[in-house]
Amino acid sequence: MNIAFIGVGNVGAPLADRLQKLGHNVSIAARDPNSPSIRDVMTRNADLIVQSPPEAIASAEVVFLAVPFAAIEPALTSLGAALDGKVLVDCTNPVGANLSHGLESKISGSEKVQELVPNARVVKAFTIYGFENFEDSFYPGYGDIKPAMLIAGNDLAAKETVAELCRQLGWEPVDTGNLSMSLHLEHLTLLWIKMARVQGRGSGFVWAMLQRG
Template structure:
């Protein structure tokens, strides 16, 4: 599968690395292929390729958006045509002052993203945790896998993303349509408050138990 990353910092870089090592063709969408962010990602995995942003998106089957949420309105509109029909994995989270929801809980960040790229097939995924769990999702000694919740309005797009999750060692859990992204964004804020503020272990994940 051809996978492009827009954003490859603490979240994007480990996901790009792991997906490439699983056999996918992974490309970094770059305004500057010699940027420090590109160099750091390629130092982690030299097989990651950098391409101009529009070309990288056009050539992709799946595009991961792992930038700070605040830059979405600048980054996405120029790429909207290239994103048409693409699976767009939204890893971003709108965060406001005091670890509040950046859109005042009136709308999910993923819904705002869908408005910026109306023909993209947006799936909210790879959130609800910090970057530590994208570096290493293994939890040996348990009889259940860590859960990765996701949502979106396009069923085939969600199936594609769920397959990537499973390959990366997660138990995918479909929680519904894109409106559910608001609740996943609140789960991210909950995790951040518990870990970054209260001092719980960053290697803390949710699990779904059924009987």
Template sequence: MKIAFLGYGQVGAPLADHLQQLGHEVTLAANDPQSARARRALERNSQLKLAPAKDAVRNADVVFLATPFEANEAALETVAEEVRGKILVDCTNPVGPKLSHGLNSLQSGLEKVQQIVPDTLVVKAFTIYGFENFENSAFPDYNVKPVMMYCGANTRAKETVAQLIAQLGWEPLDVGGAEQALHLEHMTLLWVRMVRVNGQSPHRVWATLTR
């Protein structure tokens, strides 16, 4: 599968690295290939490709949005035509003052993304934990896989993203339509408060059990 990344920092870089190692053709949208962030990504995995944002997105089957939330609009408007009709994995979270929801819980970040690029198939995923768990999703001392919850309006898009989630070592859990994104974003805030504020382990994740 051809995958492009808009954003390849703490979240995007490990996901891009692991997906490339799984055999996918992964391209970083790098208008400045000499940037420090691009160089760090290539130091992690020299097999990652670099291309201008429009080219990277145009040639991709799936696009990961892993920019800081406040950079989403500029990043997406740059590739608005190229991303049309494609699967867009929204890995971003709106975070406001004092770890509040950045959109005041009036709408989800996914809904905001969908407004910017209305003709894309947006799936919310890779948002409910910190970057440490994208570096390594293995929990060998347990007989269950960690769960990765995801949501979105388009069934086909969600099926594709679920395949990528499973390949990356997670148990995919479809929690519903796009309206569920706000709840996932609040789960992110819960995790951040537990870990970044209260000092719990950053390698704390959830699992799903079905009787």
């Protein structure tokens, strides 16, 4: 699959690296190919492809958005209609002061993303944990139980595409419903951050989905 990344910081870099090593063609959309984040991700994996944003997006079937939430508007509006019809995986979180919801819980960040690119097929995913779990999603000692990756989106086919990528990366995808459910996933991210970073539990924990047949 052809995959492009907008943003290769703490979240984007491990996902891009692992997806490329799984056999996908992964491109990094870079306005400045010599930026520190681009140099760092290429040091991690020299088989990643660095292209201008229009080039990277044009050939991609799936695009990961993994920039700080404050940067989504310039990142997306500059691409215009290039994202029309693309599966856009929103990995961002609107985090406000004192680990509050950055949009005052009135609307999800993913719905804001959809407003900026109304013809993209937005799916919320890879947001409910810290980046450490995107580096390594393997939790031994639980039999066949895999860590859950909660996703949300309005387009069923787009969600299935993202769900398959989740499976390949070692997650059990859990479809939580339409894109408005992203608000609850963003609150789940805040819960994880408060437990892991503030309370000192550490990053080595995830959620799982247990369901009776």
